[in-house]
Each structure stands twice: as C-alpha cells, then as structure tokens.
Amino acid sequence: MTVRVSRRQVLAWRLSAHSLGERLPAARRDEAVRPAGLRTGGPDSAVVGWHARAEGVGPGDVRDALLARRWVEAPTARGSRVLDPRDHATLTAGALPVDDGALVDRLRRRGAATGTDPGALLRDGAAAAREALDAGPRTQGELSQAVTTALPPSVSAFCKACDVVHVDTGLFGMVGLAVGWVRAVGADDDAFVRPERWLDAVPDRDRATGAAALLAWFLRAHSPTTPAELAAWIGLGPAEAHARWARAPELVEVDHDGRRAWVPVDQLDGLRAAEPAPGVRLLPPYDAALEGPDRKTLVPDPAQQKVVWRMVANPGVALVDGSVSCAWRARRHGRRLDVMLLPLDGWQPAHERRITEELAEVAALRGAELGAVGVS
Secondary structure, eight states: OOEEEOHHHHHHHHHHHTTOSSOBOGGGGGGGGTTTOEEOSSTTHHHHHHHTTBSSOOTTHHHHHHHTTSSEEEEETTEEEEEOGGGHHHHTGGGSOSSHHHHHHHHHHTTOOOOSOHHHHHHHHHHHHHHHHHTSOBOHHHHHHHHHHHSOGGGEEEETTTTEEEEOHHHHHHHHHHHTOEEETTTEEEEEEOGGGTOSSOOOOOHHHHHHHHHHHHHHHHOSBOHHHHHHHHTOOHHHHHHHHTTSOOEEEEEETTEEEEEEGGGHHHHHHOOOOOSEEEEOTTOGGGOOSOHHHHOOOHHHHHHHSOSSOOOEEEEETTEEEEEEEEEEETTEEEEEEEEOTTOOTTHHHHHHHHHHHHHHHTTOEEEEEEEO
8 A cells, every 4th residue: 555645744754864853952962963974075064064953063063073083084975974983884885886796887887997807996996095095194196096006007097187097986986985094184184094093993894784774874864765766876776776775674655746655664654743843954065965866855846956956066955944945055255154045945035034043153153254145
C-alpha cells in the first residue's frame, strides 16, 4: 500500500535531519555538526551554518574546535567540510567505489583510462599520497603531483587552469577519500596530514562499514527518495547505486507530490508527524541542507531553482517558520555587510523584518555591521 505524504511534511522531516528543527541550546551545540558537517569555502560558511543550528556560537568557535582537534576539516564526497571526527569515515571511506567494477564505471564516465588493473590505480595512488604525507604536511598541489608521478600517464592530462599535467580530478578525489587526509589547522593551514597523525582516535575506514553509514545518513536526510537520487548525490553509476540500495533496511513506498519514492519503515511515523519548525534560519551557500538531490521540494518553481543553484556563486537561503522564504546574497564593504533578499516560494513581506534581525547576528559573526537590506 502506498502512503501519501505532503511537501510540508517532507520538507520538515528533511530539515530536522540537518538540525534545523528547534535550535539546539548552547550546551548541545556541538551536536549540530553531526553527521553531515559544516560546509567550508564561502565567507565564514561554517560558522554561519553552525549559528543556524545552535545557540551560543561565536566568531572564533569553529577555528577553536579545529585547533583543539575536536573537529577536523577534510575533503569529502560532498566538498570540503568541517566534521566531527566520528563522521569522517562515513563521508570519505563510505563514498569510495564499492568494488573495482564501480571504480571502472566512475572513471569511464569521466573518460579516464582504467588499464588492466583498475584497482591498482586507487591503491597505488593512495600509497603515493601516504608516502608523501609521511614526510610532513603537504598542500593539495603537492599531493596531486605525488599521485600523478606514481600513476600511469594514461590517467593524467594537461590542465589549462592549473597550467600543469596532473592526474584525473575524479581519481585524485577518490585517492583523497581513501587516505582521508585532513587539514593541518594551526600547524600549516594550507596543507593536509594523515588522519592517523592528527587524531587520537581514527574512525574505522572500512569501505563496507562506511558505505552502510553513508546510506543510513542519506535515507534519513533525503527520504522519501530513490536509487537514482542516491546516484546523483554521491556521483555513482546506476549499477553501483542499486548495489548500495539493495543493502537498505526495509522500505515503504510513498506518494510524494505525485512521484514514487521510498522511506525506511522505521522512519515513516516520524515523517508523517513532522511539523515545520518556528523561527528564522539563515543557511549559507552550499549548506548540506541545500545539497539534496530533490531540489523541487525545497524550491518548486524551476525558474527560482536557477536563483538558488547556479553554476558558480550560489546565494544562501533563509528559512522562516519552516518555509523556504528567500535567497540572500551578502556583499561586504569594509566593516559593512549589505544584503539583497531574493523572494522564493514561501516569501511573505512580513518576513523581511525577522530576517533582518537574524542578518544582524550573522554580520556580527563575520566581524561586520549590517548595512542596507534590500528586496529584489
């Protein structure tokens, strides 16, 4: 029997998985980064994303957690993230190809040669990276060159942007996931180290264990969902996606906005009971909650989707009482932060005042004062 659920329920359920229900109190604020982490890359993205989820977040708190090694910063399957170390293997080892067939599929879809022993590409590349890191912290460029030198020329090409010959970007990304290198914050902020030399307790990096944990997280954060959405989210071919999906717990079919999708049986009651969370949350660009494969539930209008998800320089998104109110784009002029609001499906004029109050807190987190706030 197919169960019907509404967009309102699905949106509330997914946002709750990302700690965007009730804001966590300051005493529990570290819980807010688990398990998807906080995105790095944009202006203070990590601290803004943390503030959206918990009380008591200060401007220097993310760096303090990294310096104390309570958290780590690492490349993951979904871009560079600040993570609780317990989730490190889930978002790295868990995203590796499940076998050599899956590795071949990923490389061939990128147009990369695989040779007669494709598994050796990943093994030898990881071994070269580990050897380079044994000598001390290494930048991404240094790691890339170490891997490039160790692997056959057939998996490298001249990169115009880098002005150098280097290993295929996708293969290098998989090497990074296999090694699990982390940024040496406080020692050499531009370089990476082996996690074994940085963390007191390194999580189990077994691929199967990581894949199971990653699937469990995906089903909690993005259900109702499908194998095709799993493939899109991790970057898999259909065969590998279905192989992973086959290991899912018991699922139940739901009708979600007229489409067929699935949710774990033990989560169905939670999904049906989900309610929009009160309050305003300002998500930074590329936040984990915005990275789901189902964009239509967040932003139904295809034209508005192009406002939120661009080729480059995405805006952030404001949630008001559980609805997707608007996108927001900030520009800094000295110590002043000017912001433009771009209305989306859930926008109401009354939101402007409440969002502006939240923007003042975000500006302070970024060491600025809020300037003009306009509505496009």
